[in-house]
Amino acid sequence: MGTLLYSAPMAGYTNYAHRELLRMFGGVDLIATEMVSARSFAELAMRGNELPSRLWGVRDEPRPLSVQIWDNNPDTLSQLAQRLAFEFKVSVIDLNFGCPAKQIANRSASGSFLLQFPNRIGDLVQKVVSAAGQVPVTAKIRLGRTRDTINAIDVAQSIEDAGAAGLTVHGRTATEMYRGNANWDEIAAIKPKLKSIPLIGNGDIRTVDDALFCIKNYPVDGIMIGRGSIERPWIFRQITQMLRGEAVDLEPTATELRNLIKKHFNLLKRQFNDHIALLLIRKTVCHYAINRFGVKKFRNAISSAKEPAIFFQLIEEFFH
Ligand SMILES: Cc1cc2nc3c(=O)[nH]c(=O)nc-3n(C[C@H](O)[C@H](O)[C@H](O)COP(=O)(O)O)c2cc1C
Missing domain, CATH: 3.20.20.70 (Aldolase class I)
Incomplete structure (x- = not known):
């Protein structure tokens, strides 16, 4: 084993x-x-x-x-x-x-x-x-x-x-x-x-x-x-x-991360309403943002994003 x-x-x-x-x-x-x-x-x-x-x-x-x-x-x-x-x-x-x-x-x-x-x-x-x-x-x-x-x-x-x-x-x-x-x-x-x-x-x-x-x-x-x-x-x-001694995947690109965040949000929406799903995805993306330039400003902005559209706009701007 x-x-x-x-x-x-x-x-x-x-x-x-x-x-x-x-x-x-x-x-x-x-x-x-x-x-x-x-x-x-x-x-x-x-x-x-x-x-x-x-x-x-x-x-x-x-x-x-x-x-x-x-x-x-x-x-x-x-x-x-x-x-x-x-x-x-x-x-x-x-x-x-x-x-x-x-x-x-x-x-x-x-x-x-x-x-x-x-x-x-x-x-x-x-x-x-x-x-x-x-x-x-x-x-x-x-x-x-x-x-x-x-x-x-x-x-x-x-x-x-x-x-x-x-x-x-x-x-x-x-x-x-x-x-x-x-x-x-x-x-x-x-x-x-x-x-x-x-x-x-x-x-x-x-x-x-x-x-x-x-x-x-x-x-x-x-x-x-x-x-x-x-x-x-x-x-x-x-x-x-x-x-296994195989080639290890590279870290995801910004585009892949953005797609992952969308996917995650849609999965959350299967269980939660938009409001809760947004709160949860906001928490998660702050973890993805660690070590990226401008993370502090991003965190502040994201924590006041009350609508999915605003949230995804911020994601587009930050993960590029
Ligand atoms: C936000 C958060 C929630 C956690 N909830 C649980 C839990 O429900 N049950 C549990 O046994 N441990 C819980 N833990 C502890 C983790 O399972 C783990 O033991 C701890 O984070 C150390 O591992 P890590 O350094 O890999 O995170 C939680 C940890 C965190 C950070």
Whole structure:
């Protein structure tokens, strides 16, 4: 088995449209949704059969697809896992034990809050594994809550012993949020402590060279890319080409980027109204603009573009 290339779950970004772009470019082995709240799924289910908007597209879109879910209650998680496995027939169910956001970790005692309780995490994984039938259950963690309480090895072993099929580790602690650099040595230290499940390393891979460096220097079975795949959704294709010894695609030209932005906007419109689609595409193009001359002015202009026509006019002027 070659190195696994996974796209990271990212709330606010990895919606249906983004996943479609990743599929279009190819090279990615597993694509993830945004994290879905198991509690809001349960609440919506009680009120009828409405689905959380983050599950939009999931029922019908191509596989393989990993759906990430979060909560701290085994029954709530299992209920959603069961439906995802048997009704939606997703490829993988991923449990979030890494989110450091206040709303999740503090107010909901979920995500990275649970890292301090490896046994509780094991219990949650085990319940979800039994609810998910044949569908593999994976988990995504950080190194620990704080630098002083790094316990990723304990958590990883608990996850493996509970029957998970894979583990992704973001090489930061929860309190570090996104500061500093991901610590890949800490990720590597987990590998010899696992019996057989694949270890996926995550953090700060922004280029093909970064990816190659991590694959060559750390004993991971795969890598996961988050922000780098917003900035460059074609990155997985380039990494695959590089790993196969093929010629690596050049970066897209300005014309190709403009076409990509149009395509992305149209994909967003399948799910969202014009207003929301515009807000989302504005966020994304700011990532494409990084390192280009005049980016600051462009960002200001784009953030006040209230109509698609004005937005696309600015795109024509900036990406040329
Ligand atoms: C905007 C944003 C949203 C994120 N949402 C999630 C999420 O829903 N679930 C999750 O496990 N991690 C989430 N993450 C963390 C990423 O999956 C990833 O672990 C982190 O960005 C580090 O990888 P990177 O350096 O490749 O971006 C998010 C990160 C960002 C920047």
